[in-house]
Amino acid sequence: MAPAEDDISIDEKRVYAGSAGRTDAYVATGAGVVRVSLSADKVGAFDMVARDPARDVAVLSRGDGAADLVAAATPDGLAVAAVGDDPEFALVDDCPAVAVGATGARDGSLLVAREDGAVGRVELQGGEEGGPSAAPSTTRLGSVAEPRAVDGALVAGAEGVYRAGEDGLTDVGLDDARDAAGSGTPLAxxxxxxxxxxxxxxxxxxxxxxxVAADGDGHAMAVVDGDLLVHSGAGEWEDETWAVADLPVDETVVALGYGPGVSVVVTGVGTLCVDAGDGWRHQVVGVREVAGVALADVEEDE
Structure with a gap:
């Protein structure tokens, strides 16, 4: 088992990350949010950074020197923390949330689906030490029956896929949508x-x-009939451009994510697998009720 995060100094983390840089994977689980440190395909320390149940997680990249944010959809509302060595999650509202994703818009906003089906855009203003303020600006866009996932401008729900726009939600078709990928070519x-x-x-x-998950550059992963499929990265998306991945564990994959140069999957019994281009490596994290994963590029302190 990897050492606890508290047992690793900042200097040791810097050496561990090396020239490949450090990426943190945030895993939403029924017990809270687990952070796993990665350097390319090397899996480092992991620890529980939030101890309230999380239904989904997303990373919001911000410019102008502001810290990137990690947001968790929880039964108590939207919880947000600044990405870094010691993230401290705090609720920014009290409306139960089931899914969250970064919109990719220039305003640096989140798209949040609530337990009652409401979908809204949440803008987080800067707070102390680069973190979020406790008073976000929320714009209601509409509602979706049984929302299940959010990515980019897409919302997946029991009655299909919806696209969020300035004027609200647009039904873009399908039925029984369980997940969606809004980066690059839309996938459902x-x-x-x-x-x-x-x-x-x-x-x-x-x-x-x-x-399903995508990085916006033609790479994508999906779980179909229990198999993990990986897209070749070619410009086409038909059946022959997908191949079954050979994971090092025989476990059901439930969460998918992309980071800088890495693909990450998490299984239902808490095994994290990472591929940086040279095949899959894995680490047993030991959590259950995995609901989502999001990756953040971490800038090391000098």
Whole structure:
């Protein structure tokens, strides 16, 4: 088992990260948020950084010297912390949330789906020490029946996929959407299959698709009929451009994420697998009820 984060000094973290840099993977679980430090495909320390149940997690990149933020959708509301060595999560509202994602818009906002189906854009102003303020600006965009996932401007729900815009939500089709990827070519995982948006929704792979993620540069992963599929990175998205990944563990993948140069998957029994281009490595984190993963690029202190 990796050493506890408290047992690793800042200098040791810097040596560990080396020239590859450090990426932190934040994993949402029923017990809280777990942070796992990565350097390329090397898995380092991990620790619990929030101890309240989390249903989803997202990283919001900000410019102008402001610290990037990690946001967790929780039964008590939206909890946010600044990315860094000692993230301190704090609730910025008290409306139960089920899914959260960075919109990718210039305003640096989050798209949040609530337990009652409401979907809104949340803008977090700067607070003390580069963290978020406790008084975000929230704009309600509409509602979705049984929202399940948010990514970019896309919301996946029981009745299909919706796109968030300035004037509200637009139904863009499909049914029983379980996940969506809004970076680059839109992708959707549904009970009937994996789809990509071209001239309408096109079938990439038939079967029960439960999760999908993309990096915006043609790389993508999806879970279909229990298999982890990896997209080749080519410009096409048909069935033949996807291949089953050979993971080092025989476990069901439930969460997918991309970071700078790395692909990360987390299984239902708490094993984290990472690929930086030379094959998959894994580390047993030992958490259950995994609900999501998001990756943050960490700038080391001098």
């Amino acid at each position: 995982a549904t009970g009937a299959g994996l789809y990509w948006l071209g001239n309408g929704w096109m079938t990439a792979r038939e079967g029960a698709a439960d999760a």
